[in-house]
Amino acid sequence: MKFGDDLRIKTATSWLPPDHETVEDAVATGKLAASEVERIGVAQLSVSSRWSGPEMAVEAARAALTRANWDPSRVGLVLQTWIYHQGHDMWSPPHFVASQLGTPDALAYAVQQGCNGGAQALQVAAMHLAADPGIGAALITSGDRFLPPGFERWNCDYGLGFGDGGSAALLHHGDGEPDDWALVSLASATAADLELMLRHGDEFSPTPLWHSSYIDLKRPKKSYMNAYGKERFGEIATTMIRKVVVDSIHDARLEIDDPRIKYIALPRLGDYLLDGIYLPVLSDALKAEQLRFGAKTGHLGCGDFLSNLADLRDHVPLEPGDVALVVSGGAAWTWSSAVVQVPERSE
Template sequence: MKFGNDLRIKTVTSWFPPDRENVEDAVAAGKLTDSDAERLGVSRLPVSATLSAPEMAAEAGRAALSRAGWSPSDLGLVLHTWIYHQGHDMWSPPHYVANAVGAGHATPYGVQQGCNAGALALQLAAMHLAADAGLGGVLVTTGDRFCPPGMDRWTSDYGLGFGDAGTAALVHRGGVGSDDYALLSLATATDAQFELMMRHGNDFSPAPMWHDGFIDLRTPKKSYLAEYGKEKFANVAGLNIRKVITDSLHDAGLELDDPRIRYIVLPRLGASLLDDIYGPVIGELLKAEPLRFGSATGHLGCGDFLANLADMRDRAPLQPGDVALVVSGGAAWTWACAVVQIPREHASAEGV
């Protein structure tokens, strides 16, 4: 999907709780072996001792508004996304986030697409702005807290350590002032047959946590792979990662070897997953430098995508006109790739 020349990400922020769990402690507790820890490639995970997931999302949202110098009244829409428990049942966390950031009259709704939903919410924000000239700004937030007793952040899934965080982005049509990024395009690809991987061997249940009393993603995946093998998913994933990269660049009017493409930012998955699934495709397609920001945070669920945009701005800054790709993926499965560029206005604003 091509967005034209004026769709902008005003700013993007991450909010992390101060507490951490170290991988050495997980190994000492028998949750991981030394080889598990090596394949994971994570040193520590952020852990929220008190704040719920939507409270962390609101912290990130308020930080974004402050950084941008925006009033909450500038917002016409709030999109919130998550993959795990938000603190209450039969409740609307998007409405909480909208009210908590001071945008109680903005329209809020939730976006669900597994861990790819951060990218999808950004795409939906762009579509709303394109369709409604009077909308104003859009706040996109994510928030997850992967705590016991429903989940063990080290052992609930293969190749992932889950970190707690809130993230936020402000999206608008360009105009006054500088922006973190211009959003040139965003492509997605889906193969929904793999939803079975997340439930294989289990009947549909009448209530949450019915099967095991906690989130266990390993058992259905192990059951699925025992029946279907690993090669099918690996092949399909590779094809779809290739597709979203090439489609997004085509929509942005860029060639694979364009020298302006500096980075490709990878999701915050375990090191072995990135090496096996993403690495071969990216190495074949692009000369851009791959960036991995997850070693001290682990996987943030839907938050990977926005947190990666924030970290790239702060830790691997680009020059005006430079381009980066940000890749995402979500179980069941959908993949996405966004093409962002540092606006040329940064050059004049900085006296370049």
């Protein structure tokens, strides 16, 4: 999807709690097997001792509005995304975020597509702005807190650990003032039949946590792979990742080997997953340097995509006109690739 020439990410921010759990502590306390340390490939996971997911989303959004010097009354759309419990049952986190930020009249709703929710929410926001310029600006937020007993952050899935945190991005039509990024294009692709991976072998249940005492993603995945083989998912995933990367670059009217494409930010997954699925296709398709920002956070769920936008800005050398890709994926399954560019300075 090619966007107009004036669509801008005013700023992107992440908010992480001050506490964390190290991989050494996780092994010592039996939360993580020593054999999994190298596969997960993180030093620590961010851990919230008091803030809920929506509260961390609000903190990230406040930081974004402050950094942008943006009046909340100019926000016409609030989209919140998450993957785990938000602190209350049968409740609307997006409306909480909008209320807390002083944007109670903004249209507020959820965008949920697994861990790809950040990318999908940005795409939805861009379409809103294209259809209704009167919105002014859209605020995309995410926030998750992965606590026991319902969630075992070190052990609920293969090859990754889950960290707590919030993230946000402010999207608007450029007005000549400084912006973090021009949002040039964003491509997505879905393999809907892979939804079976997260329920294989389990009947539909009447209540949450019916099949196990915590969110156990390994059990249905193992059942699925026993039935269909380990190779099937890898083949589909690499095809889809290549497709969204190539499509996003094409939609941006760039060539794969364009020297302006400096970096590609990878999802905050474990090294085992990145090395096995993402790197082979990306190394073959692009010469851009691949970046991993998750060593001190772990996988932030929907927050990976938005936090990577902030870390790209803050931690790598980029000049006006330089281009970066941000790649994301979420069960089960949609992948996305965004092309962002450092805006040229106004004369």
